[in-house]
Amino acid sequence: MPRIRTVALVAGVALLTRRAMRRRIEASPLWPLPALDEPVSGQPRSRALRLRVAGRETVADGVVQLRLTGERLPGWEPGAHLDLVLPSGLVRQYSLCGDPDDTSSYTVATRLITAEQGGRGGSREVHEELAEGVEVEVRGPRNRFPLAEAPSYVFVAGGIGITPILPMLRAVEASGADWRLLYGGRSRASMPFLEEVEKLGGPDGGRVTVVAEDADGLPDTAAFLAGAAAGTAVHVCGPEALMDAVGAALPAGCSLHLERFTPRTATDGNAPFEVELRRSGRTVAVPADSTVLAAVRAELPNTAYSCAQGFCGTCQQRVLEGEIDHRDELLTDEERDGSMLICVSRARGERIVLDM
Numbered sequence: 098m099p100r101i102r103t104v105a106l107v108a109g110v111a112l113l114t115r116r117a118m119r120r121r122i123e124a125s126p127l128w129p130l131p132a133l134d135e136p137v138s139g140q141p142r143s144r145a146l147r148l149r150v151a152g153r154e155t156v157a158d159g160v161v162q163l164r165l166t167g168e169r170l171p172g173w174e175p176g177a178h179l180d181l182v183l184p185s186g187l188v189r190q191y192s193l194c195g196d197p198d199d200t201s202s203y204t205v206a207t208r209l210i211t212a213e214q215g216g217r218g219g220s221r222e223v224h225e226e227l228a229e230g231v232e233v234e235v236r237g238p239r240n241r242f243p244l245a246e247a248p249s250y251v252f253v254a255g256g257i258g259i260t261p262i263l264p265m266l267r268a269v270e271a272s273g274a275d276w277r278l279l280y281g282g283r284s285r286a287s288m289p290f291l292e293e294v295e296k297l298g299g300p301d302g303g304r305v306t307v308v309a310e311d312a313d314g315l316p317d318t319a320a321f322l323a324g325a326a327a328g329t330a331v332h333v334c335g336p337e338a339l340m341d342a343v344g345a346a347l348p349a350g351c352s353l354h355l356e357r358f359t360p361r362t363a364t365d366g367n368a369p370f371e372v373e374l375r376r377s378g379r380t381v382a383v384p385a386d387s388t389v390l391a392a393v394r395a396e397l398p399n400t401a402y403s404c405a406q407g408f409c410g411t412c413q414q415r416v417l418e419g420e421i422d423h424r425d426e427l428l429t430d431e432e433r434d435g436s437m438l439i440c441v442s443r444a445r446g447e448r449i450v451l452d453m
Contacts, residue, residue, distance in 0.1 A: 145182070146170070146235045151202065153229050157289040160257065161224055162194075162206040165235060170200050175264035176242035176332075176356070179203060180409055182234035184226050188403035188411055189219035192261035192334075192356070193238060194290070203235070206289055208257040219404075241427060242356040244268060247330035250276040251322060251351075253343050255335020256288065261356050262334055263290055266297050281308040281316040281339070319346035330354060370444040374453040375417055389439035389451075397453065400439075407441035414439050419449030 152164035178192045195204030210220045227233060244265045254262045259280060269276045278298070282288035291307065298305030308316040322343065325331065327350025333343045334356035347353050367385040372392060374381065381392040390412055394400050402412040407425030415436050422445045425438040439451070 147232050148203065148235050150227050150229050150231045150233065153227070156206060157208075157291070158284070158287045159209045160206055160287075160289045161209075162204060162289070163223070163227060164195070164202050164204050165233065166202045168201070170203060171238060172200065173197055173203075173238035174240055175244045175268050176261050177238040177240040178242075178261065179205060179238055180236035181205070181223070182236065183219060183222045184231075184233075185218075185222060186403070187219050187222060188236075188409040189223070190404070190408045192242075194260040194263045196267075197264060203238070206257065206260050208289075239427075242332070242334070242354065244332070245330040245352060245354055247328060247352070248275070249326060249329045250274060251325050251329055251331045252276065252278040253316075253318065253321070253331070253333040253335065253339065254278065254280045255339040256282045258334035258336075258339075258356070259288070259290055259294065260334075262332060263294070265332060266294065270297055276304060277321075278305045279308070279316055279318065279321045280305065281310065281335070283309070284311045285309045318342045322346045322348055322351075325351050327351065332356075367443065370446065371448045372444070373418075373448065373450040375450055376453055383443070388441065389437075389443065389449075393439060393451075393453065400453070402440055405440045407438050410438065412438055412440045415452035417450040417452055420445040421449070 146167055148165040148167040148170075150163055151166040152162075154162045156162045173193055174197060176192075178190050180188050180190055182188050189207075191205035191207055193203055194206055195202065207220050207223050209224045242261055250265075250269050252262050252265065262278070266276070266278060278294065280288065280291070280294055285291060285307070288307070288309070295302060295305055295307065306316075306321060308314075316339075318339070319342075322331070323346075325348045327348075329348075329351045331343065331347060331351050332354045333340050337357070340355050340357065344353060344355075369385050370383050372381050372383055372389055373379075374393065374396065377397065379396055381396055383389050383392045390400070390402055390405065394402075400412070403409045404411070408427055410427050413428070413432075413436050421433065421437045422443040423433050423437065424441040424443065427438065428436065
């Protein structure tokens, strides 16, 4: 009898607990849960690989090159980049600068950027933690800076911006296309792959113009572009000021192709707006001088993010309502139809609704 009473008591407590829990759920502002598709937030953008650092070399002052090896690596084309998931969990993007025909390894290079120079720790971690033999998670490759089809090419690279352009130079040289390069940097010693670049320019060096600021001053982009024929594809990678200068001097009939180090800045300023978090039943205000990510994390502190510059895709969120002001350099046109990177992108109107 005591055992029967104990079983009945336990069953009764369980029934009361289930009823209490159901009442709490039904009283929740999230009840009933909206019938929405699985949100894209936090989902890997591509298959992750575990690669080993098989080679490490200093290729210029403050620039280290890594050779990452694995099996049956996905192919890539000039202009592509990788996401490196660093040991701390930071995600950083680095352009592939090796040989696309090599299916056993990827090559990337990164310049050390100190905190005083605006660095946020990623490049320091690469320089200090990714020694030979270390395994690192890699996502990609992805290409938002493909080599355009054109009868002729002009390339402009600033410093480490030579990394995505170097495979392009090899490709156009092998194809016999007409091309020229303007390569600028603080000093010759700080410019990676300079020797190879100058060899690609031919014995007379006529195709390559090297401008070291400590000896030559700033490059004259307008003079360099002046002779570009209509139809020329102009590919640029480097600091924002360099890309602005090229854009301002672009000759008529030429196409401009950019790879940015930092997110695009707004041309018409920022305005405040509201963000409804549909799944959470909350609405947050985004001031003109802040971001959606900051406003959302104040309410949902576990919201995932990494680069905070619109490159890695960690903070991608599904948009249910509202017009998006996309400011990232990552999402495809298809992805932009229904999602945004909340670290940099904003609403075009007064309100936007996220699947959060």
